[in-house]
Amino acid sequence: MPELPEVETIRRGLEPEIIGRTVTEAWSHGSAKFTPALDVAGAQFERIGRRGKYLLIGLDDGRELVVHLGMTGALHRRPTSDNLAPDPYTRARWNLDDNTTLVFRDVRRFGRLRVVPTGDYESITTLAQIGPEPLEVDFTPASLHAAMKKSSRRVKTQLLSQRPVAGVGNIYADEALWRARIYPAQRTLSRPEAERLHPAIVDVLQAGVDNGGTTLRDYRTVTGDTGDHQHHLDCYGQAGEPCPRCTAELVSRVWDARTTTFCPTCQRRR
């Protein structure tokens, strides 16, 4: 599922492909989650940024196309003239003025599109309340510690909420908590734990970006390639395997409706 590294990889791949291009025609699936695609017709793509897992495509008319890839969303470009068999999982298409088409494909339809005035995210709650970017200087152990103190929910659940830090999903949350040796279900985070968790989050996300993201099933880059980070996971999805650090068996539990893999020896409940 696309988390920060996957979305950043897509952003980097898309940037040289679509900037400066004008949308000559737009089509969308009938669901309200995708019909905002139609509002982009006639606009020009000026820039493409990212906040957490959200792609922010700036338009030349003072608006932004906000794209969330959900679990199975992907963006790719192909020649408009391609006579390919209809793809039932295409949710939006934008024909561009260079005779290419930008395609938003999303099998499970967990993705969504919005068009908003630039920088006005009030109508997108998660984006409006999103925490600092983990790879920028305003994300610090102190900011992480302070954000975690605002809630008594489980540490991992808080990470997934996007409020303490942007862009962390199930894969990188499990990896970061494993690296920091923190029990995922504990409801408080001490300052020393924040000092460990902060670099763990930064490191796993940076490694994910460096490896082009994690492909478990659906994720593809703009060019259709798979990521490589799935070969570098220590913990996520490894239940039953030995912990790479202590060789104890990694276990899987469901908390707050999310499967979590952790090491019961390295990540002890305190």
Place this chain on the structure above:
DNA sequence: GTGATAACCTGCTCGC
């Protein structure tokens, strides 16, 4: 305001 949970959605896996 906060926390917990259901719903959305579809492909895949597993058991019968």
Place this chain on the structure above:
DNA sequence: TGCGAGCAGGTTATCA
């Protein structure tokens, strides 16, 4: 072989 149940999970809505 075919069928049905359960699972995966990011975000939003709803309820307590």
